[in-house]
Amino acid sequence: MAKILLFPVRASVFLVGFIAYWMEVAADWLVGARSRTEYVREGKCKRCGRCCGCLSLLMPDGVKRRDLLVRFCIWWHGVAMNFRYVAEEEGWLIYSCGYYKKGKGCSIYPFRHRLCRFFPRQKVYGHPSVHEDCGFRFVRRDVIERRERERGSGKRAFEDLLISGPSRRQGSE
Numbered sequence: 001m002a003k004i005l006l007f008p009v010r011a012s013v014f015l016v017g018f019i020a021y022w023m024e025v026a027a028d029w030l031v032g033a034r035s036r037t038e039y040v041r042e043g044k045c046k047r048c049g050r051c052c053g054c055l056s057l058l059m060p061d062g063v064k065r066r067d068l069l070v071r072f073c074i075w076w077h078g079v080a081m082n083f084r085y086v087a088e089e090e091g092w093l094i095y096s097c098g099y100y101k102k103g104k105g106c107s108i109y110p111f112r113h114r115l116c117r118f119f120p121r122q123k124v125y126g127h128p129s130v131h132e133d134c135g136f137r138f139v140r141r142d143v144i145e146r147r148e149r150e151r152g153s154g155k156r157a158f159e160d161l162l163i164s165g166p167s168r169r170q171g172s173e
Helices: 002-034 067-081 114-118 141-152 158-164
Strands: 039-043 055-058 083-089 092-097 136-140
Touching (some): 002 067, 039 141, 067 083, 067 092, 136 141
Antiparallel strands (some): 039 136, 055 092, 083 092
16 A cells, blocks of 8 residues: 555656756766766676665765754655665765565666666766676776777777687697
């Protein structure tokens, strides 16, 4: 019964989040049109669930100093996003996602929250970090450009050599 009552709240949060997601994509595009990130995200989600088990949201200074606001944030994230509160550490609220089921994955993956859609977030400056099991990685933009130049000129890129190994020249052993 509680799930039925929470459905309109979660559907509304999803709709607002969906609109905000596309607004952030547009804003990132506009910012990216003027300044490029140093690192580029490559890969895809393996749905390992490591990030779902440890979601961390940084609280602004004005919020973390007020216990009532912190408790409201914890309550709101639980009701609106189905996040389960785990702990608070150094201004971070740490949750696990109620939609992720071990062995089954995310039950709302096509409709996941904006936080999940943007993870791992690339920043204009700095190197983002990801879990070891994550299918994403960050590569410097100049390395990607060099790789594309090498492939375009017919050379084998260093990454291709790592994957397939060096090709043997005929007649030499």
